[in-house]
Amino acid sequence: DAGITQSPRHKVTETGTPVTLRCHQTENHRYMYWYRQDPGHGLRLIHYSYGVKDTDKGEVSDGYSVSRSKTEDFLLTLESATSSQTSVYFCAISGMRGGVQDTQYFGPGTRLTVL
């Protein structure tokens, strides 16, 4: 398995509380991603990073922010969690090949429940 971990693996929180999920990689890959996976929607990109301090929004970025202060860590923050953010969150990493992003390697996921 690629060296990618997520923490926590499970979290239950209440509406309105801030939540931070951490993704850590040991592969020194340039690209890091946060996805959410929900039944009927597949995998949707929240935010991604193409380098330290370089981030961009995905298709479902509202209510989420990210930070990447060093290559190995990519943090996803829910400033004020809502029940609609109950989901399974996956982090992924990828390198470059031929000037284009290579395959993505996924972490084990974080199951977040917002009550």
Added chain:
Amino acid sequence: SQQGEEDPQALSIQEGENATMNCSYKTSINNLQWYRQNSGRGLVHLILIRSNEREKHSGRLRVTLDTSKKSSSLLITASRAADTASYFCATALTGANSKLTFGKGITLSVRP
């Protein structure tokens, strides 16, 4: 709208049979990738096919790409119960910082 859409949504076959899954997309791509997800786990990369390739093989997997029809197929030969999983296609557009766009997935059940 989804860039990659898989078909069928669900597939149930007997062990030993072949499984064919299809993916269609809308815009020109740099490459197309297939991933597998076992229940409760993260996605695992299976195979990548570039826009200038037509067919690739990896073990029991065969992927084809038809850029004129904007479609791809994943064939799993001699399926096993362990192949039971969800399968996703993902498309990468051109450009260094382009993102992967995933389809909603196909649920494959292989009956022993």
